[in-house]
Amino acid sequence: MNPQQQVRIAVLGAGTVGTEVIRLLRTGKDDLSARLGASVVLEGILVREGEEPRDPIVPAELFTTDGFGLVSRADIVVELLGGLEPARSLVLAAIEAGAGVVTANKALLASHGPEIYAAADAAEVDLYFEAAVGGAIPLIRPLRESLAGDRIRRVLGIVNGTTNYILDKMTTDGMDFDTALAQAQELGFAEADPTDDIEGYDAAAKAAILASLAFHTRVSIYDVAREGITGITAQDVASATSTGHVVKLLAIAEETDTGITVGVHPTLVPLAHPLASVAGSFNAVFVEAEAAGELMFYGRGAGGLPTSSAVLGDIVAVARHRVAGGLGPRESTYRSLPLADPGDVVTRNQIRMVVVDRWGVLAEVARVFASQQVSIETVYQVPGRTTDGTAELLVTTHAATVRALAATVSGLTGLDVVDRVESVLRIEGSQ
Amino acid sequence: MNPQQQVRIAVLGAGTVGTEVIRLLRTGKDDLSARLGASVVLEGILVREGEEPRDPIVPAELFTTDGFGLVSRADIVVELLGGLEPARSLVLAAIEAGAGVVTANKALLASHGPEIYAAADAAEVDLYFEAAVGGAIPLIRPLRESLAGDRIRRVLGIVNGTTNYILDKMTTDGMDFDTALAQAQELGFAEADPTDDIEGYDAAAKAAILASLAFHTRVSIYDVAREGITGITAQDVASATSTGHVVKLLAIAEETDTGITVGVHPTLVPLAHPLASVAGSFNAVFVEAEAAGELMFYGRGAGGLPTSSAVLGDIVAVARHRVAGGLGPRESTYRSLPLADPGDVVTRNQIRMVVVDRWGVLAEVARVFASQQVSIETVYQVPGRTTDGTAELLVTTHAATVRALAATVSGLTGLDVVDRVESVLRIEGSQ
Numbered sequence: 001m002n003p004q005q006q007v008r009i010a011v012l013g014a015g016t017v018g019t020e021v022i023r024l025l026r027t028g029k030d031d032l033s034a035r036l037g038a039s040v041v042l043e044g045i046l047v048r049e050g051e052e053p054r055d056p057i058v059p060a061e062l063f064t065t066d067g068f069g070l071v072s073r074a075d076i077v078v079e080l081l082g083g084l085e086p087a088r089s090l091v092l093a094a095i096e097a098g099a100g101v102v103t104a105n106k107a108l109l110a111s112h113g114p115e116i117y118a119a120a121d122a123a124e125v126d127l128y129f130e131a132a133v134g135g136a137i138p139l140i141r142p143l144r145e146s147l148a149g150d151r152i153r154r155v156l157g158i159v160n161g162t163t164n165y166i167l168d169k170m171t172t173d174g175m176d177f178d179t180a181l182a183q184a185q186e187l188g189f190a191e192a193d194p195t196d197d198i199e200g201y202d203a204a205a206k207a208a209i210l211a212s213l214a215f216h217t218r219v220s221i222y223d224v225a226r227e228g229i230t231g232i233t234a235q236d237v238a239s240a241t242s243t244g245h246v247v248k249l250l251a252i253a254e255e256t257d258t259g260i261t262v263g264v265h266p267t268l269v270p271l272a273h274p275l276a277s278v279a280g281s282f283n284a285v286f287v288e289a290e291a292a293g294e295l296m297f298y299g300r301g302a303g304g305l306p307t308s309s310a311v312l313g314d315i316v317a318v319a320r321h322r323v324a325g326g327l328g329p330r331e332s333t334y335r336s337l338p339l340a341d342p343g344d345v346v347t348r349n350q351i352r353m354v355v356v357d358r359w360g361v362l363a364e365v366a367r368v369f370a371s372q373q374v375s376i377e378t379v380y381q382v383p384g385r386t387t388d389g390t391a392e393l394l395v396t397t398h399a400a401t402v403r404a405l406a407a408t409v410s411g412l413t414g415l416d417v418v419d420r421v422e423s424v425l426r427i428e429g430s431q
Numbered sequence: 432m433n434p435q436q437q438v439r440i441a442v443l444g445a446g447t448v449g450t451e452v453i454r455l456l457r458t459g460k461d462d463l464s465a466r467l468g469a470s471v472v473l474e475g476i477l478v479r480e481g482e483e484p485r486d487p488i489v490p491a492e493l494f495t496t497d498g499f500g501l502v503s504r505a506d507i508v509v510e511l512l513g514g515l516e517p518a519r520s521l522v523l524a525a526i527e528a529g530a531g532v533v534t535a536n537k538a539l540l541a542s543h544g545p546e547i548y549a550a551a552d553a554a555e556v557d558l559y560f561e562a563a564v565g566g567a568i569p570l571i572r573p574l575r576e577s578l579a580g581d582r583i584r585r586v587l588g589i590v591n592g593t594t595n596y597i598l599d600k601m602t603t604d605g606m607d608f609d610t611a612l613a614q615a616q617e618l619g620f621a622e623a624d625p626t627d628d629i630e631g632y633d634a635a636a637k638a639a640i641l642a643s644l645a646f647h648t649r650v651s652i653y654d655v656a657r658e659g660i661t662g663i664t665a666q667d668v669a670s671a672t673s674t675g676h677v678v679k680l681l682a683i684a685e686e687t688d689t690g691i692t693v694g695v696h697p698t699l700v701p702l703a704h705p706l707a708s709v710a711g712s713f714n715a716v717f718v719e720a721e722a723a724g725e726l727m728f729y730g731r732g733a734g735g736l737p738t739s740s741a742v743l744g745d746i747v748a749v750a751r752h753r754v755a756g757g758l759g760p761r762e763s764t765y766r767s768l769p770l771a772d773p774g775d776v777v778t779r780n781q782i783r784m785v786v787v788d789r790w791g792v793l794a795e796v797a798r799v800f801a802s803q804q805v806s807i808e809t810v811y812q813v814p815g816r817t818t819d820g821t822a823e824l825l826v827t828t829h830a831a832t833v834r835a836l837a838a839t840v841s842g843l844t845g846l847d848v849v850d851r852v853e854s855v856l857r858i859e860g861s862q
Contacts, residue, residue, distance in 0.1 A: 305723075
């Protein structure tokens with residue numbers, strides 16, 4: 001290695017993450033050079049017309065509004081713009097020009113991943129994106145590399161800190177959804193417009209990326225079944241607790257006999273499961289692999305500083321290849337698996353319903369489950385709801401298809417003795 | 432890439448892990464070839480004179496007792512012999528011959544790591560050892576690569592499944608140490624001679640490897656302060672529970688102002704800490720990094736199948752480099768940090784002691800702490816111990832040096848009112 005060698009880095013975007021990346025590049029310069037055997041040079045920073053540095057450590061003299069010009073001068077392009085354009089065009093231009101690319105842009109990869117992976121493959125350049133899922137948590141690298149000789153069966157992820165914070169507050173403080181959301185917004189854990197988080201779009205993009213890597217096949221955000229948490233009530237959370245569960249918004253990706261299934265769903269997780277104790281805005285991804293067994297990766301899923309750590313790790317990896325030769329693993333999507341029919345997906349569930357409180361109701365309810373061959377594991381009558389002549393029932397099922405379950409719920413709502421079905425929640429992570 | 436290209440693999444050792452690695456190599460052949468763009472060929476298996484295959488999937492015709500001959504014909508040498516020799520000589524011969532090396536041998540790396548890392552560096556061959564710490568848990572790769580642009584401050588690891596199983600049983604079932612050990616032996620979680628595990632030697636070897644990677648400096652097992660769990664009583668565990676803690680055997684590596692400190696100690700962990708819920712024989716490593724913040728990696732720390740998953744991931748990484756060119760990250764031990772004076776290490780502690788149950792005792796006890804400038808956070812008198820005229824006190828300290836704490840304990844045992852000091856346990860993971 002040649003200590004005179006330079007690695008030129010272009011940073012696209014000088015927002016929160018960009019600023020922290022630049023800070024780490026500057027303060028860690030000597031360490032980085034020692035680790036790499038080459039010096040790291042910040043070639044330029046792409047900003048919008050008239051944008052000012054947020055922080056004195058960001059050198060305004062390196063600001064440029066000419067993205068394509070900057071990309072053409074760099075060995076490594078670090079894309080932190082977010083959104084689809086101009087991020088997509090600049091990343092493709094960087095690849096075309098032979099630069100390695102590091103990106104934290106989950107939306108870009110979830111929508112245009114296949115195009116970008118293919119371009120990087122063809123140009124034989126590195127494409128790293130550790131920060132796109134799970135912020136600081138090393139996740140992409142373990143999936144791409146450490147488990148490369150194993151076969152992943154299932155991935156369960158808490159990949160959105162905003163919704164985890166809200167559900168955690170609802171669980172530990174008994175808050176309702178609106179109060180918890182308002183508090184999250186006050187503390188900066190939720191955006192003024194929280195739709196992307198609470199409706200599960202953010203988690204769905206990450207689910208698509210995780211599923212692609214786990215199963216070596218192409219999955220886009222459009223393949224992901226998606227439910228948010230806006231329908232989760234304080235009563236859902238309390239009922240979950242009463243049966244030894246917590247409610248978590250999970251990204252769930254699974255390989256079945258008929259294909260893969262990828263979704264984002266509010267889910268009941270048993271208290272003893274490692275995912276249950278992931279509190280506040282932390283993220284965690286739980287992986288079930290054939291040989292490795294159960295694994296979990298836990299950490300900060302968002303924030304400028306944690307995310308910048310993941311970006312820096314990627315920059316170092318790409319820079320090492322620039323200095324020492326070689327390339328990181330390619331995206332191996334050699335399997336081209338079909339999506340399973342969503343109706344075929346098999347899950348355990350908990351159904352919460354309000355029924356008329358009289359003899360014989362349970363028999364009628366049970367008959368509907370039996371008619372769809374959905375097997376009941378437990379029935380629990382929630383105490384203290386009988387004053388108005390109704391009772392609340394929690395029915396936990398054994399594994400059943402989504403199709404059979406939907407037919408069951410439809411049958412239940414047709415019964416005179418059933419006032420309403422309040423919620424139907426999946427259960428994951430039990431034995 | 433050339434699908435006709437072959438990667439020749441030598442497996443040294445056909446024990447539990449070796450057998451599973453061979454199984455995965457054979458059953459996953461097509462997937463591996465697809466991922467690599469080259470075919471993987473099992474060149475030979477080093478066994479002891481007269482050894483028979485344990486499993487029909489292991490091809491006896493590939494058995495050889497000529498280790499050096501086998502190593503000379505391989506592109507990748509997978510060392511699963513364990514122990515120091517002949518593992519060390521064969522690994523060095525493989526490196527010399529230009530083969531990439533994958534090893535799961537923590538003892539070898541903890542004792543001869545620097546020699547082996549330097550040899551691999553000089554020969555410019557890959558050296559991967561994901562399975563040496565934390566079994567199936569991707570841990571080495573995140574430390575070497577994902578956090579390469581960050582600065583790690585502290586590592587806290589549950590890295591020995593046997594002791595975690597025993598402590599977990601003592602906590603959840605109220606067992607004493609001997610009963611829990613006997614049960615662990617019955618279930619195969621502990622060896623007939625459990626010394627290596629329960630005295631912390633196994634954890635110390637892993638602590639040395641983790642510290643080397645975390646701080647980019649050379650740490651050998653001889654640098655690791657080591658305490659086992661044989662002194663932990665049912666009463667220690669019960670007292671921990673009564674103050675909201677669990678007892679865990681932790682590998683602790685920390686960078687301080689005066690150097691690094693690496694140790695293995697039975698430690699109190701607050702119940703809300705992610706490490707507290709690591710149950711049974713599972714392992715987990717908790718990392719505090721400057722930018723990334725808190726991270727945790729969780730999974731199966733031992734067992735043939737989980738360990739073989741980590742070995743396979745390494746084989747794939749090394750094979751990719753053989754096919755596509757390049758090398759994995761080198762061991763960057765550029766910092767050469769000194770070891771801190773163990774007396775300077777600062778920790779919080781809980782001291783459990785039996786005192787005479789009369790007025791004025793607490794004042795005398797408090798005076799001893801004050802004389803060493805060890806600040807008391809809480810004092811808790813354990814109920815129901817006063818029948819024999821003594822009382823049990825739990826004193827929790829603020830952060831103090833090991834030196835000041837030792838002087839305090841010595842002062843306490845000198846007091847007439849103190850019958851005995853039962854235990855002194857560190858507290859880690861609190862805010």
